[in-house]
Amino acid sequence: PTTLIPYGERIKLHTNPTAIKILEIMNRKKTNLAVSVDVTTASEALKVIKRVGASVCMVKTHVDIFEDFTHEFTEELVKLSKELDFVIFEDRKFADIGNTVSLQYSSGIHKISSWSDLTNAHSVPGPGIISGLSKIGKPLGRGLLLLAEMSSKGSLAINEYTEKTFKMVKETDLNREFVIGFIAQNRIDKIELIKKGEDYLILSPGVGLSLKGDSLGQQYRTPYECIFESGSDIIIVGRGIYGIEGDEKAIKDEAERYRQAGWKAYEERLNR
Ligand code: S5P
Numbered sequence: 069p070t071t072l073i074p075y076g077e078r079i080k081l082h083t084n085p086t087a088i089k090i091l092e093i094m095n096r097k098k099t100n101l102a103v104s105v106d107v108t109t110a111s112e113a114l115k116v117i118k119r120v121g122a123s124v125c126m127v128k129t130h131v132d133i134f135e136d137f138t139h140e141f142t143e144e145l146v147k148l149s150k151e152l153d154f155v156i157f158e159d160r161k162f163a164d165i166g167n168t169v170s171l172q173y174s175s176g177i178h179k180i181s182s183w184s185d186l187t188n189a190h191s192v193p194g195p196g197i198i199s200g201l202s203k204i205g206k207p208l209g210r211g212l213l214l215l216a217e218m219s220s221k222g223s224l225a226i227n228e229y230t231e232k233t234f235k236m237v238k239e240t241d242l243n244r245e246f247v248i249g250f251i252a253q254n255r256i257d258k259i260e261l262i263k264k265g266e267d268y269l270i271l272s273p274g275v276g277l278s279l280k281g282d283s284l285g286q287q288y289r290t291p292y293e294c295i296f297e298s299g300s301d302i303i304i305v306g307r308g309i310y311g312i313e314g315d316e317k318a319i320k321d322e323a324e325r326y327r328q329a330g331w332k333a334y335e336e337r338l339n340r
Contacts, residue, residue, distance in 0.1 A: 076091070081267040090126065090186075090211075100302050100331060101124050104129075108135055111136065156186070158180045166197055191229075210246070211247075211248040212246050212247045215251045215252075217256070219253060219272070233256075272289075274286060274287050276288035290329070291326060299337070309322050
């Protein structure tokens with residue numbers, strides 16, 4: 069199965085430039101950690117990114133949270149992504165018809181497609197959402213993840229919904245030219261795809277080393293549970309890292325602690 073193949077050897081199974089870039093960075097920096105920077109100002113986000121950048125393969129944003137969003141922020145973010153070697157993932161969770169999402173992706177205040185390597189979408193509208201986003205993102209070498217499962221309590225994205233999301237991708241984007249993986253809690257590409265040279269990236273949010281949950285339905289698992297037990301490829305950590313009490317160094321150290329935990333779980337998985 070995919071989970072026994074090193075990240076570096078999975079590069080050749082992809083053609084999408086963003087998928088290749090992610091796996092190359094993971095391999096080079098020995099990290100399967102993505103940090104989610106859900107703070108309310110762009111200036112605070114940049115501070116966090118500078119502290120965690122060395123430990124991550126990916127920085128995830130919700131730019132619609134920022135009170136002070138400007139394109140100077142995205143320019144600075146792109147610059148940092150090159151200097152510190154990570155990909156940018158705007159967690160936009162598109163959920164509309166193809167025509168609308170293509171406009172939301174390319175236009176408006178945020179112009180997400182112009183700076184974000186990766187974004188994501190719900191499968192609820194059907195395959196048109198993939199086509200709409202692909203029209204904009206594919207020519208730019210961007211990647212898309214579909215949400216097949218969620219970390220929150222009571223999520224409706226389970227069982228048949230999850231399976232149908234996976235099938236939708238297989239049927240809509242035959243050669244994985246744009247959809248490079250899924251947000252999921254488990255390895256959902258259970259079929260022995262790898263034999264056919266097919267590979268998807270599984271990214272799991274809801275990760276904490278000591279956090280157990282919040283009052284709004286979030287549920288956490290450890291890096292070990294995600295990577296070793298569930299076969300996920302990348303852990304997404306938000307409050308567990310940027311929310312840590314302490315000085316500047318505390319965030320940097322915490323990111324490094326999660327990187328090590330995630331990488332150790334991956335190495336154990338390979339040697340299983
Ligand atoms: O199912 C999901 C999907 C996502 S992308 N559950 C999630 O929590 N997320 C996102 O991951 C969420 O929007 C947030 O940005 C991050 C988790 O943050 P944390 O602070 O709970 O680690």
